[in-house]
Amino acid sequence: MDISIATEEHHYENRVALTPAAVHDLVISGHDVFIESGAGAGAGFSDEEYLAVGGKIVYSKDEAFLRGKILLKIFPPTLEEYRLMPDEQIIFSSLHLVVAGEAGLNTILEKKITAIGFEVIEDKNGRLPILASMSELAGQMSIPIASYYLSNIGGGRGILLGGGAGIPPATIVILGAGIVGINAARNAKGIGCNVVLIDSSLERLRFANRIFRKQIVTYLPYQYNIEKVIPFADVFIGAVLIHGEQTPKLVSEKMVENMKPGSVILDVSIDQGGCVETSRPTNWHTPAFVKHGVTHFCVPNMPSNVGRTATYALSNVSLPYIKSIADNGLANAIKKDPDLGKGVYTTNGMVTNAAVARQFAKELVPLSEAIGGA
Numbered sequence: 001m002d003i004s005i006a007t008e009e010h011h012y013e014n015r016v017a018l019t020p021a022a023v024h025d026l027v028i029s030g031h032d033v034f035i036e037s038g039a040g041a042g043a044g045f046s047d048e049e050y051l052a053v054g055g056k057i058v059y060s061k062d063e064a065f066l067r068g069k070i071l072l073k074i075f076p077p078t079l080e081e082y083r084l085m086p087d088e089q090i091i092f093s094s095l096h097l098v099v100a101g102e103a104g105l106n107t108i109l110e111k112k113i114t115a116i117g118f119e120v121i122e123d124k125n126g127r128l129p130i131l132a133s134m135s136e137l138a139g140q141m142s143i144p145i146a147s148y149y150l151s152n153i154g155g156g157r158g159i160l161l162g163g164g165a166g167i168p169p170a171t172i173v174i175l176g177a178g179i180v181g182i183n184a185a186r187n188a189k190g191i192g193c194n195v196v197l198i199d200s201s202l203e204r205l206r207f208a209n210r211i212f213r214k215q216i217v218t219y220l221p222y223q224y225n226i227e228k229v230i231p232f233a234d235v236f237i238g239a240v241l242i243h244g245e246q247t248p249k250l251v252s253e254k255m256v257e258n259m260k261p262g263s264v265i266l267d268v269s270i271d272q273g274g275c276v277e278t279s280r281p282t283n284w285h286t287p288a289f290v291k292h293g294v295t296h297f298c299v300p301n302m303p304s305n306v307g308r309t310a311t312y313a314l315s316n317v318s319l320p321y322i323k324s325i326a327d328n329g330l331a332n333a334i335k336k337d338p339d340l341g342k343g344v345y346t347t348n349g350m351v352t353n354a355a356v357a358r359q360f361a362k363e364l365v366p367l368s369e370a371i372g373g374a
Contacts, residue, residue: 017093070091071089087113116344226251
């Protein structure tokens with residue numbers, strides 16, 4: 001099967017869909033892989049490295065989009081990119097269709113494109129394996145980013161997160177005890193911060209208490225609890241994820257107004273709309289803004305700033321799905337691996353994802369019916 005890898009054009013998106021090693025694995029399985037020239041540059045992979053493993057370099061965006069039966073991207077396609085895709089192509093990317101525009105969705109449906117989102121592929125245990133690889137990195141990145149924006153040069157209160165002898169450490173409030181939240185909490189505790197972790201799952205909070213040996217404070221996300229703890233936060237990290245859904249605004253503007261001047265919000269949930277009412281998407285060119293005296297960092301593609309590490313992490317978990325589709329065809333790949341099927345938003349001009357159908361008032365068609373003979 002022909003597979004294309006497109007160059008990312010979004011601000012400071014340094015990841016690429018596959019490493020040269022992953023491309024080699026596809027090539028020796030009999031597939032042709034077309035890589036747009038320069039696609040791997042941000043992650044430190046040259047065109048020559050892809051050529052050396054049997055990849056084929058193409059020199060225009062049009063050719064990259066049109067060559068492959070499967071198109072691989074990282075950042076969600078723009079409306080113009082959706083229009084460039086040929087009919088009945090398979091797009092395998094981070095799509096976040098519940099917060100995308102309806103025009104893009106309608107283009108996908110008109111072209112009968114099969115849209116598979118990294119962020120909604122789910123394994124038998126309810127975990128999101130591809131999203132988890134990026135969430136792990138985003139959680140780790142949250143603390144050094146918070147450290148910068150809490151410093152004087154970053155416009156913050158001039159606080160060192162870990163404090164010092166006779167000096168109290170910063171207080172980090174984390175909303176969400178998933179992979180982002182746990183990794184952020186681990187890094188924060190590692191440098192001595194006070195950590196408050198909030199989650200709706202008592203099971204996740206018990207897990208956090210076990211791994212941190214009850215050295216953190218845990219709460220359920222009642223409005224009263226959030227209102228009570230957020231004024232104490234030097235850093236608030238929004239790490240809420242509701243699978244396939246738009247993130248609810250659990251932190252109101254009034255709560256933000258009650259935070260300390262010079263404190264910091266990192267809304268890592270911004271990919272799905274954000275969990276803070278005052279958040280809006282930013283980018284690595286202008287990553288932060290100040291609202292009510294509080295610095296807001298709301299970059300959707302956080303791991304893009306560690307492009308090489310993120311590419312390895314993403315390629316490791318996505319390659320088995322890509323290879324299965326290329327080896328077996330879409331319908332058979334889904335039969336062999338129902339987890340992959342959970343990532344299908346649309347196919348054959350039909351919506352197969354309940355959240356997208358709800359968001360845009362589209363008819364929901366069972367995947368088994370929609371997939372037909374694809």
